Amino acid sequence: xxxxxxxxxxxxxxxxxxxxxxxxxxxxxxxxxxxxxxxxxxxxxxxxxxxxxxxxxxxxxxxxxxxxxxxxxxxxxxxxxxxxxxxxxxxxxxxxxxxxxxxxxxxxxxxxxxxxxxxxxxxxxxxxxxxxxxxxxxxxxxxxxxxxxxxxxxxxxxxxxxxxxxxxxxxxxxxxxxxxxxxxxxxxxxxxxxxxxxxxxxxxxxxxxxxxxxxxxxxxxxxxxxxxxxxxxxxxxxxxxxxxxxxxxxxxxxxxxxxxxxxxxxxx
Amino acid sequence: xxxxxxxxxxxxxxxxxxxxxxxxxxxxxxxxxxxxxxxxxxxxxxxxxxxxxxxxxxxxxxxxxxxxxxxxxxxxxxxxxxxxxxxxxxxxxxxxxxxxxxxxxxxxxxxxxxxxxxxxxxxxxxxxxxxxxxxxxxxxxxxxxxxxxxxxxxxxxxxxxxxxxxxxxxxxxxxxxxxxxxxxxxxxxxxxxxxxxxxxxxxxxxxxxxxxxxxxxxxxxxxxxxxxxxxxxxxxxxxxxxxxxxxxxxxxxxxxxxxxxxxxxxxxxxxxxxxxxxxxxxxxxxxxxxxxxxxxxxxxxxxxxxxx
Numbered sequence: 001x002x003x004x005x006x007x008x009x010x011x012x013x014x015x016x017x018x019x020x021x022x023x024x025x026x027x028x029x030x031x032x033x034x035x036x037x038x039x040x041x042x043x044x045x046x047x048x049x050x051x052x053x054x055x056x057x058x059x060x061x062x063x064x065x066x067x068x069x070x071x072x073x074x075x076x077x078x079x080x081x082x083x084x085x086x087x088x089x090x091x092x093x094x095x096x097x098x099x100x101x102x103x104x105x106x107x108x109x110x111x112x113x114x115x116x117x118x119x120x121x122x123x124x125x126x127x128x129x130x131x132x133x134x135x136x137x138x139x140x141x142x143x144x145x146x147x148x149x150x151x152x153x154x155x156x157x158x159x160x161x162x163x164x165x166x167x168x169x170x171x172x173x174x175x176x177x178x179x180x181x182x183x184x185x186x187x188x189x190x191x192x193x194x195x196x197x198x199x200x201x202x203x204x205x206x207x208x209x210x211x212x213x214x215x216x217x218x219x220x221x222x223x224x225x226x227x228x229x230x231x232x233x234x235x236x237x238x239x240x241x242x243x244x245x246x247x248x249x250x251x252x253x254x255x256x257x258x259x260x261x262x263x264x265x266x267x268x
Numbered sequence: 269x270x271x272x273x274x275x276x277x278x279x280x281x282x283x284x285x286x287x288x289x290x291x292x293x294x295x296x297x298x299x300x301x302x303x304x305x306x307x308x309x310x311x312x313x314x315x316x317x318x319x320x321x322x323x324x325x326x327x328x329x330x331x332x333x334x335x336x337x338x339x340x341x342x343x344x345x346x347x348x349x350x351x352x353x354x355x356x357x358x359x360x361x362x363x364x365x366x367x368x369x370x371x372x373x374x375x376x377x378x379x380x381x382x383x384x385x386x387x388x389x390x391x392x393x394x395x396x397x398x399x400x401x402x403x404x405x406x407x408x409x410x411x412x413x414x415x416x417x418x419x420x421x422x423x424x425x426x427x428x429x430x431x432x433x434x435x436x437x438x439x440x441x442x443x444x445x446x447x448x449x450x451x452x453x454x455x456x457x458x459x460x461x462x463x464x465x466x467x468x469x470x471x472x473x474x475x476x477x478x479x480x481x482x483x484x485x486x487x488x489x490x491x492x493x494x495x496x497x498x499x500x501x502x503x504x505x506x507x508x509x510x511x512x513x514x515x516x517x518x519x520x521x522x523x524x525x526x527x528x529x530x531x532x533x534x535x536x537x538x539x540x541x542x543x544x545x546x547x548x549x550x551x552x553x554x555x556x557x558x559x560x561x562x563x564x565x566x567x568x569x570x571x572x573x574x575x576x
Binding site for chain 1: 299301302314315321378381394396404414417420424509512513546
């Protein structure tokens with residue numbers, strides 16, 4: 001009787017619940033692409049006809065392309081910096097037994113558990129007191145604070161997971177520190193690095209609260225969308241734009257998650 | 269060689285060789301701190317410095333278009349005495365609290381299902397459950413505006429079917445709309461910690477409970493639920509704390525009845541242009557959130573001691 005038969009047995013009510021849960025999770029979001037193909041300015045039933053005109057319209061929107069480019073620039077810089085900082089931090093945390101380590105890790109993770117608006121206004125106040133004009137640079141700093149905890153959280157299990165004896169073997173065989181890192185450590189943590197890059201980019205790309213307080217005259221894409229939401233006649237193009245962002249985000253995150261967990265999960 | 273034996277031989281060497289190796293050992297630690305230092309530096313610039321200046325500014329007052337930098341508690345007095353601030357805070361905590369309870373309650377069975385009843389492709393399930401979280405928060409909130417709006421999915425759908433003649437007006441711009449949206453938008457934050465804590469439970473304990481005569485309900489209440497408590501607490505914190513300061517959802521879906529303290533803080537930094545007051549409200553919000561978190565932690569610690 002030790003095979004825990006009740007766990008192995010399928011639990012019908014729970015299964016049904018799980019399916020309903022997933023539907024409720026996804027359906028609200030899927031209304032966005034659904035209405036983006038609708039032939040009406042209003043996002044409502046009944047659907048009036050299928051059209052791709054809202055997507056075509058997006059092509060000619062200069063401010064939108066500028067905002068997109070701003071988001072890509074910020075996201076690229078943020079993802080690279082936060083991944084580099086995440087790698088060295090994760091390395092420091094896992095490789096050495098440092099006194100006060102837990103307190104430091106908690107400090108790094110703090111942005112996860114503090115209302116975002118407080119970070120936004122605090123950085124805004126700091127920048128204005130130091131006389132730093134709001135620009136994409138201030139947005140980048142804000143996004144860095146938001147993304148770093150995620151980068152560290154993604155990279156930590158990777159660095160924790162690997163076998164130190166491999167590095168010791170490499171050192172015993174005469175490799176110096178840098179070559180050991182480059183040829184032994186790096187390949188083992190590489191999937192984590194890619195995952196961290198992709199996740200940081202996605203988070204920065206979608207981030208709104210920091211950008212809201214720290215953007216100067218160059219809006220990021222979410223700020224552009226926020227501005228468009230005020231005009232009901234812009235709704236369809238916002239829907240089209242949102243659908244595109246949605247699918248790209250889904251794809252990128254799916255790849256990132258897959259890479260990030262590969263080899264870590266015993267079930268796979 | 270295991271980690272402990274490495275460090276013990278290192279310690280031994282340090283003892284044998286005296287000062288020099290001791291120093292080397294310490295420089296080992298130093299290298300660790302050195303590796304963490306760039307990250308800590310960035311976080312200090314991003315967290316510590318802004319907070320210090322925020323606290324300072326909260327003690328200033330507005331003086332026309334500039335600030336009076338004489339330190340005073342005037343803003344805090346205002347925040348304490350004017351009923352609007354207390355009411356907004358209470359409402360924020362109420363809305364976030366309900367959203368937290370709803371989210372954790374709905375996500376628990378889901379996490380339980382994946383942890384206990386899914387055997388193949390667990391990773392797939394986890395990705396599926398957390399994928400929507402990675403789309404822009406703004407878009408998820410916007411999606412609910414499309415659904416709950418006056419001419420939104422629900423209203424227009426019900427009218428097409430013929431169940432209602434006129435759109436239901438209470439759907440949008442209400443506290444309920446804010447709660448529904450928050451619960452949906454933050455589900456991933458509940459799922460992950462719940463799943464992790466449920467997955468960690470040693471299944472042989474459940475077996476033992478069964479052998480000792482517990483039925484499924486008793487087994488759940490006496491073994492599974494208490495052991496998953498850390499996950500429940502983590503999930504509650506991860507949702508409650510950030511949502512208390514949310515202002516996007518109330519701004520898009522709340523209406524006057526659903527405005528939260530975050531909207532008020534934003535107003536102080538925007539149209540009202542009273543930054544010191546905004547700084548004060550931010551600090552007050554943080555203090556309240558910390559106080560609530562501490563009380564909550566204290567109670568759960570007591571409860572845990574009682575179980576153990």
